[in-house]
Amino acid sequence: MLLDLIIRNAKVATAADVFHADIGIKDGLIVCISSTIDQTAERQIDAAGRVVTPGGVDAHCHLDQPMAPPVKMADDFETGTRSAACGGTTTIIPFAAQAKGESLQAAVDDYHRRSDGKAHVDYAFHLIVNDPSPNVLTNELPALIQSGYSSFKVYMTYDDMKLDDGQILDVLAVAKQHNAMVMIHAENADCIEWLTKRLESASQTSARFHTRSRPMLVEREATHRAISLAELVDQPILIVHVSGREAVEQIRWARAHGLKVFAETCPQYLFLTAEDLGIDDSFEGAKCICSPPPRDASNQEVIWNGLADGLFTVFSSDHAPFKFEGPDGKQAFGTDAAFRHIPNGIPGLETRMPLLYSEGVLKGRISLTKFVELTATNPAKTYGLHPRKGTIAPGADADLVIWDETPYVIRNDQLHHAVDYTPYEGRELLAWPAMTLLRGQVVWDGKQLCSTPGTGQFLKCDLPTI
Ligand code: URP
Ligand code: ZN
Ligand code: ZN
Secondary structure, eight states: OOEEEEEEEEEEEOSSOEEEEEEEEETTEEEEEESSOOSOEEEEEEOTTOEEEEOEEEOOBOOSOOOSTTOOOSOOHHHHHHHHHHTTEEEEOOEEEOOTTSOHHHHHHHHHHHHTTTOSSEEOOEEEOSOOOHHIIIIIHHHHHHTTOOEEEEESSSTTTBOOHHHHHHHHHHHHHHTOEEEEEOOOHHHHHHHHHHHHHTTOOSTTHHHHHSOHHHHHHHHHHHHHHHHHHTOOEEEOSOOSHHHHHHHHHHHHTTOOEEEEEOTHHHHOOGGGGOSSSOGGGGGGOOSSOOOOHHHHHHHHHHHHHTSOOEEOOOBOOOOSSSTTSTTTTOTTOOGGGSOOOBOOTTTHHHHHIIIIITTTSSOHHHHHIIIIIHHHHHTTOTTTSSSOSTTSBOOEEEEEOSOEEOOGGGSOSSOSOOTTTTOEESOEEEEEEETTEEEEOSSSBOOOTTOSOBOOOOOOOO
């Protein structure tokens, strides 16, 4: 058989092993892995001296998600997925968000319209269940799970998104019946509102006070409640974007009690602190407003430990792209807007993999196998995409990253998203992808994007296998 491509002399890293091998690719699939492939191919790439990992699976990002006017996300499927490709991510799972009063199927149909023909990497959808009406619970959700949308997020905060405990129990019960995965945004909405009003009455409304309105205890309380609700229904859950010690303690407690509670964290909780939201009343801090907010250096250590010791299942970007300048992003309500009106979220699709590879693997905080597990294998298993995605094995899609371990300085003008800033501007990394391949096709060659919109395909998710 004439192979399409052989990657020679790779230092292959999977979630289980690191070994030297050649990788043979045909029709977009990995067909053989051997110490020496004794065949010819149309094309060869010499990866001597380079680590090759599975393409990243970013299981939490937001692209072109409808927002209340005048706010608008900066990235659509074209710009968001090109940014993913250039940072080593080959599969993304953004959210089809149901609006209150809308059907879930309508949200999915709308999201397909937004993504069709635009993506540079493969993509699946999570659902956001915003209105668990009897029809959604009895008909729509079960039908969507069967047709390839097997994970959904529920919110315990944000006025226009939050569900009450009874509604969350209803959603968990449907997930249990159909073996789906429920992701929970755990922050106590009433506490946040109470604190926000108190801060407002003391005229403490600048960007930095966002962190004071969402202290760790509001995350701790909601995390504990989410765990209790899941225990009541006997349904696994995944707590998204865990920010620090107090939520981690709750998740460790749940695990110690034998509960299937998975957890996700994100770069902002390793590389940003509350001080990045400002030490004075400047609006600059709006760039780093996200929820839960970044904490402090000691909490960063707690997150690193949780990544190394298996507390965290997945490492995602939570890319939520809003421009800093202009009328529809962070400044939608002006540069003196109170923090409650500043859109929540920061960009990170392109920098997620290189940040963790540089600061985690190359600085000795996590092993290479752990890196692969967190950034590719576990997200693929958690959301029903494994073994097609998230691994380097015969039969898997040939989604690969070849790493260049030379210094790289993050500059927003070198990134490929449509956001006008990165919170990591000027940060010195030790590596960046030399090449990203999607189903055997080079989509990033270390200098430029090589794919066209529509290269990425929609993926139906099976049930979780974690
Ligand atoms: O601040 C954040 N995290 N924005 C994105 C939306 C969400 O809750 O994940
Ligand atoms: Zn969230
Ligand atoms: Zn998010």
